[in-house]
Amino acid sequence: MSMDVKPLVLVVEDEDAISNFISAILNANGYQVMKTNTGKEGLSMATSYSPDVILLDLGLPDIDGVEVLRSIRGWSKTPVVVVSARGHEHEKVEALDLGADDYIVKPFGTSELLARIRTALRHSPKAMGTESNGIEKITIGELEIDYSKRTVFLSGEKVHLTPIEYKILTLLSKNAGKVLTHDYIMREIWGLYAGDSHTLRVNMANLRRKIEANPGAPKYIVTEMGIGYRMVER
Amino acid sequence: MDKFDQRPDPDAILEDIQAHQARRPGRLKIFFGYAAGVGKTYAMLDDAREQYRCGADVLVGYIEPHTRPETMQLLHGLPALPPKTIFYRNIELKEFDLDEALKRKPELILVDELAHTNAEGVRNRKRFQDIEELLNAGIDVYTTVNVQHMESLNDVIENITKIKIQETVPDYIFDRADKIKLIDIEPDELLRRFAEGKIYRPERAETAMRNFFTQENLRLLREIAMRRAADRISVENQSERRLSEKMANTKLLVCIGPSPTSAKCIRWTARAANAFHAHWVAVYMESIESEQLPREQQKTLRANMDLAEKLGAEVVTLTGHDIAISVSEYAKLSGSTNIVVGKSRNKRTFKSLFEMDLEDKLLSLLPSIEVHIIPGSTPGRSYKKPRKIRRNLNFSFSWKDTAKTLGLLVAATLLSLGLRRLEIGEQNIIMAYILSVLVISRITEGYAYGIVASVISVLTFNFFFTEPYFTFNAIQAGYPITFIIMLLVALTTSTLTVRIKTEARLAVQRERRTEVLYEINKKLLATGGLDNIVALTNDYIVNLFGRSVIFFTTDPEQGEDGRVMQAADDIDASVLNSADEKAVAHWVFLNQKRAGAGTDTLMGAGAFYMPVISRGKVLAVLGISSAKGTLDHNAHLFLRMIASQVAMALERQHLSDEQHIMLVESEKEKMRSTLLRAISHDLRTPLAGILGASSAIRENGKELDEDTRDKLIADIQAEAQWLIRMVENLLSVTRINESASKVTKSPEAAEEVVAEAVSRIKKRFPQRTVKVRVPDELLEVPMDGTLIAQVLINLLENAVKYSPSNSPVEIVLKKNGEWALFEVLDHGKGIAEKDFPYLFTGYVPNGNKSPDSSRGMGIGLSICMTIIKAHNGKMEAENREEGGAVFRFVLPLKGSE
Known part of the structure; x- marks a missing residue:
C-alpha cells in the first residue's frame, strides 16, 4: 500500500491511554493516524490536513466537543465519528443531529472501532460520489429491497409493507451501517411537522414483525437505545 | 464526570453568604430630642x-422642608432622593419615596421625623412603618423623633x-433602635433660639410660644426625654439573669x-411593665353591653385594643x-x-350603696x-356609660309579640272574670294579672311588651274588677x-329575661366559636399534606365569614398563585390573584404584619391579609375579601385564632416533610454505604490481577513464553471487562434521582429494551444461546430505558453464569x-434456600459470602x-419446578408523568 491511498484518521482525544491504543489499532489496520489532545488543535489540524475521518471525543479539556463538531460542520463534510461514554445519550443525539456521522461508546473493542471507521469512510462524500447513488437493489442477509420496483423480499418471499413502513426501510437501508436518530427519521418520513415518537415506535414494531424472525432479537434493524435505529450492513 | 464531585461549589457558598448578609436587618439610629429646635436634624446630617x-453609600431620603437654613446647608453635597408628589384633594403633598429608596438600596438612608403620618394614598399610614420596611430590607436608617411622640408617654406629656x-x-x-443619640440643649438656649425665629416662622411662633414653649414645659419634657434615654441604657446594662428573674416574677x-380612661390605663401599664421588664x-x-355599644365606642374599643397590642400587650377577651x-x-x-383598673369618680348613687366597687371585689x-x-379621664371630656335601659326601651314593634301580649291579657281577664263569678277573692285576680305580665315579659323581645302589659293589666283590673265597675276610678286605697x-x-322579669337571653346568645356564639375551632383543630390534625390543609382552611373561612378567601403558602414574589376559594357573590380569583393584591401579600410575607383593607398598611387593597406565623417565620398568608x-373586631379575633391553628398545622406539616426527607436521605445513605461496603473489596481484586499481570509482562516479558503472555493478557482483558x-x-445508580428515588421516565418500546440487553449479552457471551420471546402487540412502557436494559443485562448475566454453558437462557x-412482565429464566441448579433472604440486599451478613457471589453479582441484584422500585415496579425470584x-x-404500563 502506498502512502497516498492510506486513509488519514484524525484522533481528537484527551486521554493518552485511549488515543494510544486507538492509533495502535488503526496503524495495524492500514490507516494513517494523527493525534491531538485539544479541541483547538484538532480544529486547526482538520483544516490543514483534511483528514478522511475524524474521531472526536466529546469530553475535551478546552472546548466542548459539540462545539468542535459544529465548527467543523461549518465548512466541511468530512465524516466525524464521536466518542462518548454510555449514559450520555443526550449528548450523542445532539452530536448526531449536528451532523456527526456516527458514534462509538466508550469502552469499545477493536472490531467495533474498525467497523465504525469503515462505515464512516463508505458514507463519506468522496466515496458517495463513486458508488451508492443510483443503486437499484440492495441485499442484506435474506432481505432484498428493490428500489426501482418498490418491492421487498424476505428469503425470496414478497413482504407486504405499508407506504410508511417501506419509506422507513428504504431510509435505513440506504444508510445501512449508520445510526439514524429518531428525530432524523421522523423528519425524513413525516416532514417538518413530524408527530411524536410513539408513531415511529408503532411503525417500527410492525415493520419488524414483517421482516424479523424474532422482533426481540432483531437481525436487520437494531435499536440504539435512546438514540435511534441502525440497519446492519450485511 | 463532575456528577461525582460532591464538594460544594465555592461560588454557591459565597452567594449563600451574601444572601444571608442581605437578609440582616438594617441598623436604626434615632436622634432623640425633647422639643423641636434642639438640633436633631442638624446632628443627623452632621453624622x-x-x-x-468615610466612603459610606449615604442617601438623604427625606428632610422636612421647613428645616432651618443652617441645617439645609449641611444637605449640600449629599446625594438626595427627590420626594414623591402626591395629590390629595387637589393639594400637592410631598412625601418620602419609599419604593425608590428600596430600589436604590443605599447602605444608609436619612429619613426625618419618625412620627410623621403619611398622606392618604401612600402605602403605609405611618412613617415608622416605612422605616421598618427599610430596616427589613437591610438598609441602615437615621431618623429623628421628639419625646412627646412616644406612644407610652403620650398621656403624661398631654398632661x-x-x-x-x-x-x-x-x-x-x-427599643429596637441600635443607637439612641440624645440631642440636648439648655431650655434657656432653646427659648433664645426660638425667640430669634430660628425654629418656627414668626406667625406660628407666637401660638407655639404661648402653648408649648414655656420654660416649665421644656424643663419637664427635657427631664422625661433624659429619663427615657437613661432607662434604655439601664436596660442594656442589666445582666440577663436579673432580668429574667424579674420577668418571671411580675406580670x-x-x-x-x-x-x-382605658387608654390611660394601657399606657400606664405599658410604662410599668417596661420598668419592671415584665409581661403584660x-x-x-365582653358582656351583654358590648353587643350594643354605639359605633363610636366600638371604635374607641378597637383603638384601645390596637394601642395595647402596639405597646406590646397580649390582648385577651373574656366573657x-x-x-x-x-x-x-x-x-x-x-x-x-398586678392588676390595673381605671376608675372615674362617680357620684354616689343609690345603686352604689349596695354594690361593691370592682377593686374591692378584686381585693376580696x-x-x-x-x-x-x-x-x-381628663375633665371636660365626659364619658357616658352605655345605658342599657334606654337602648332596650327602643321599642321594636312585632305583630307576633303584640298578639302574644294581647292574647295573654285577654286570657287573664277571662280567667279573672271566671274567678269573680266563683267569688274567689280579689287578691287571686291580681295574681292572675301578675302571672300574665310575667309570662309576657318572658316570651317577648325586650322590655316594652312587659311594661305595656303591666300598664294594661292595671288599667283592665281597674276597669273590670274595682268598684265602681267599668270605670277607671280606683277608689280603694x-x-x-x-x-x-x-x-x-x-x-x-324583663330585665332578667333579656339578660338571660343575651347571655344565652353569647354563650351559644362562644360555644359555636370554640366548637368550630375545635373542629378545625381536629380536622387539621387528621389532615396531611399542604394542599389539604389549605383546602380545609379555605373551606372553613368561606363558610364562617361568607367571604372569598386566598391562601398563599409561598411568597407570591416566587411566582406561585395563592389558592382561592370564592364565596357566593363575592370577588373571585382574578381579583385576589391580581398583581396589586399579590403585592400586598408579598408585603405581609416580608414584614410579618397584617395589611390590606382595614389596616394601616396598603389600605386600598381588596382584601385583608394576615400572616400565619410560627416561631418568627411567616409560613403562609391568608387574605379575606373585604368587598x-x-x-x-370579633371576626379579627376569630381569624387570629384560626390562623394560630393553621400555623400549628403548617408547622407540623413542615416537620413531617422534613422528617420524610431525612428518612429518604438516611435510606439512601444506607443503600450507598451497603454498596460501598460490598464493592470496595470486589474492586480491589481484579485491579490487583491487572496490575500483577501487566507488570509481569513489562518486567519479565522476554523470559515468558508466548502462551503464558497471551494468558496474562487475556486475564487483564477479562478483569478489565468485569x-x-x-x-x-x-x-446506573447515580441516574436515579437524588431527591425522591425517582427516575426520569419516557415511553419506550419494551421489546427494543429487551433486544438491546440481549445484543449486549450476546456480544459478551457469543457462544451462549439466548431465547427471546416478545408479544405480538407493541408494549410501550414508561421507563428510563438505559436503567431497565441494565437490569435485564444483570439478570441475563446471572442466568448465563449460574447455568451450564450448553443450556440456553430465556427472556420473556x-x-x-x-x-x-419481564422474565429471565435459566436451567441451572437454582437459588440456594439460604440465599433467598439476602438475594436483593447486596451483601450477606456475617461477611460469609458464598464463593459464587464473590464477584459481586449480589450488588447487581x-x-x-x-x-425497579424507583419505577414503581415489583421484582421477585424463585426456583422453577423443572429446574x-x-x-x-x-413495570406499570401507565403513568409516564
Whole structure:
C-alpha cells in the first residue's frame, strides 16, 4: 500500500491511554493516524490536513466537543465519528443531529472501532460520489429491497409493507451501517411537522414483525437505545 | 464526570453568604430630642456627612422642608432622593419615596421625623412603618423623633403641655433602635433660639410660644426625654439573669373597655411593665353591653385594643357578667401579680350603696394581688356609660309579640272574670294579672311588651274588677301599690329575661366559636399534606365569614398563585390573584404584619391579609375579601385564632416533610454505604490481577513464553471487562434521582429494551444461546430505558453464569393486565434456600459470602431492585419446578408523568 491511498484518521482525544491504543489499532489496520489532545488543535489540524475521518471525543479539556463538531460542520463534510461514554445519550443525539456521522461508546473493542471507521469512510462524500447513488437493489442477509420496483423480499418471499413502513426501510437501508436518530427519521418520513415518537415506535414494531424472525432479537434493524435505529450492513 | 464531585461549589457558598448578609436587618439610629429646635436634624446630617466622607453609600431620603437654613446647608453635597408628589384633594403633598429608596438600596438612608403620618394614598399610614420596611430590607436608617411622640408617654406629656399629640410612635421602634443619640440643649438656649425665629416662622411662633414653649414645659419634657434615654441604657446594662428573674416574677394585667380612661390605663401599664421588664396582658370583658355599644365606642374599643397590642400587650377577651370574678379567675390562671383598673369618680348613687366597687371585689377575691387604680379621664371630656335601659326601651314593634301580649291579657281577664263569678277573692285576680305580665315579659323581645302589659293589666283590673265597675276610678286605697308592684314585676322579669337571653346568645356564639375551632383543630390534625390543609382552611373561612378567601403558602414574589376559594357573590380569583393584591401579600410575607383593607398598611387593597406565623417565620398568608366591608373586631379575633391553628398545622406539616426527607436521605445513605461496603473489596481484586499481570509482562516479558503472555493478557482483558460492568452498574445508580428515588421516565418500546440487553449479552457471551420471546402487540412502557436494559443485562448475566454453558437462557416479555412482565429464566441448579433472604440486599451478613457471589453479582441484584422500585415496579425470584431459577419483574404500563 502506498502512502497516498492510506486513509488519514484524525484522533481528537484527551486521554493518552485511549488515543494510544486507538492509533495502535488503526496503524495495524492500514490507516494513517494523527493525534491531538485539544479541541483547538484538532480544529486547526482538520483544516490543514483534511483528514478522511475524524474521531472526536466529546469530553475535551478546552472546548466542548459539540462545539468542535459544529465548527467543523461549518465548512466541511468530512465524516466525524464521536466518542462518548454510555449514559450520555443526550449528548450523542445532539452530536448526531449536528451532523456527526456516527458514534462509538466508550469502552469499545477493536472490531467495533474498525467497523465504525469503515462505515464512516463508505458514507463519506468522496466515496458517495463513486458508488451508492443510483443503486437499484440492495441485499442484506435474506432481505432484498428493490428500489426501482418498490418491492421487498424476505428469503425470496414478497413482504407486504405499508407506504410508511417501506419509506422507513428504504431510509435505513440506504444508510445501512449508520445510526439514524429518531428525530432524523421522523423528519425524513413525516416532514417538518413530524408527530411524536410513539408513531415511529408503532411503525417500527410492525415493520419488524414483517421482516424479523424474532422482533426481540432483531437481525436487520437494531435499536440504539435512546438514540435511534441502525440497519446492519450485511 | 463532575456528577461525582460532591464538594460544594465555592461560588454557591459565597452567594449563600451574601444572601444571608442581605437578609440582616438594617441598623436604626434615632436622634432623640425633647422639643423641636434642639438640633436633631442638624446632628443627623452632621453624622451622615461624616459617614459619607468615610466612603459610606449615604442617601438623604427625606428632610422636612421647613428645616432651618443652617441645617439645609449641611444637605449640600449629599446625594438626595427627590420626594414623591402626591395629590390629595387637589393639594400637592410631598412625601418620602419609599419604593425608590428600596430600589436604590443605599447602605444608609436619612429619613426625618419618625412620627410623621403619611398622606392618604401612600402605602403605609405611618412613617415608622416605612422605616421598618427599610430596616427589613437591610438598609441602615437615621431618623429623628421628639419625646412627646412616644406612644407610652403620650398621656403624661398631654398632661404637662395640655396639647394632644396625634402623631405617635410605638415604643418598640424606639427599643429596637441600635443607637439612641440624645440631642440636648439648655431650655434657656432653646427659648433664645426660638425667640430669634430660628425654629418656627414668626406667625406660628407666637401660638407655639404661648402653648408649648414655656420654660416649665421644656424643663419637664427635657427631664422625661433624659429619663427615657437613661432607662434604655439601664436596660442594656442589666445582666440577663436579673432580668429574667424579674420577668418571671411580675406580670401585669390591665382591664380595658370602650372608655377613653382605658387608654390611660394601657399606657400606664405599658410604662410599668417596661420598668419592671415584665409581661403584660390587656383584658377586655365582653358582656351583654358590648353587643350594643354605639359605633363610636366600638371604635374607641378597637383603638384601645390596637394601642395595647402596639405597646406590646397580649390582648385577651373574656366573657361573663361579673367582671371581678372573671378577671380574678383569669389572673389566677395566668399568674398575674398586678392588676390595673381605671376608675372615674362617680357620684354616689343609690345603686352604689349596695354594690361593691370592682377593686374591692378584686381585693376580696385575690388578697395577694396588687391592684393599681388609675384615675379617670381628663375633665371636660365626659364619658357616658352605655345605658342599657334606654337602648332596650327602643321599642321594636312585632305583630307576633303584640298578639302574644294581647292574647295573654285577654286570657287573664277571662280567667279573672271566671274567678269573680266563683267569688274567689280579689287578691287571686291580681295574681292572675301578675302571672300574665310575667309570662309576657318572658316570651317577648325586650322590655316594652312587659311594661305595656303591666300598664294594661292595671288599667283592665281597674276597669273590670274595682268598684265602681267599668270605670277607671280606683277608689280603694291599696290600688296604687298594686300598680307599682305590677310594674316592678314587669321590669324585673324583663330585665332578667333579656339578660338571660343575651347571655344565652353569647354563650351559644362562644360555644359555636370554640366548637368550630375545635373542629378545625381536629380536622387539621387528621389532615396531611399542604394542599389539604389549605383546602380545609379555605373551606372553613368561606363558610364562617361568607367571604372569598386566598391562601398563599409561598411568597407570591416566587411566582406561585395563592389558592382561592370564592364565596357566593363575592370577588373571585382574578381579583385576589391580581398583581396589586399579590403585592400586598408579598408585603405581609416580608414584614410579618397584617395589611390590606382595614389596616394601616396598603389600605386600598381588596382584601385583608394576615400572616400565619410560627416561631418568627411567616409560613403562609391568608387574605379575606373585604368587598362586603371591613371585618369587625370579633371576626379579627376569630381569624387570629384560626390562623394560630393553621400555623400549628403548617408547622407540623413542615416537620413531617422534613422528617420524610431525612428518612429518604438516611435510606439512601444506607443503600450507598451497603454498596460501598460490598464493592470496595470486589474492586480491589481484579485491579490487583491487572496490575500483577501487566507488570509481569513489562518486567519479565522476554523470559515468558508466548502462551503464558497471551494468558496474562487475556486475564487483564477479562478483569478489565468485569471492572467496566461493575462501574456501569454503579453509574446506573447515580441516574436515579437524588431527591425522591425517582427516575426520569419516557415511553419506550419494551421489546427494543429487551433486544438491546440481549445484543449486549450476546456480544459478551457469543457462544451462549439466548431465547427471546416478545408479544405480538407493541408494549410501550414508561421507563428510563438505559436503567431497565441494565437490569435485564444483570439478570441475563446471572442466568448465563449460574447455568451450564450448553443450556440456553430465556427472556420473556408479556403483557399482564396493567403491567409489562419481564422474565429471565435459566436451567441451572437454582437459588440456594439460604440465599433467598439476602438475594436483593447486596451483601450477606456475617461477611460469609458464598464463593459464587464473590464477584459481586449480589450488588447487581440489589441495584436491579433499586431501579425497579424507583419505577414503581415489583421484582421477585424463585426456583422453577423443572429446574433453574426465574427472575421476574413488572413495570406499570401507565403513568409516564
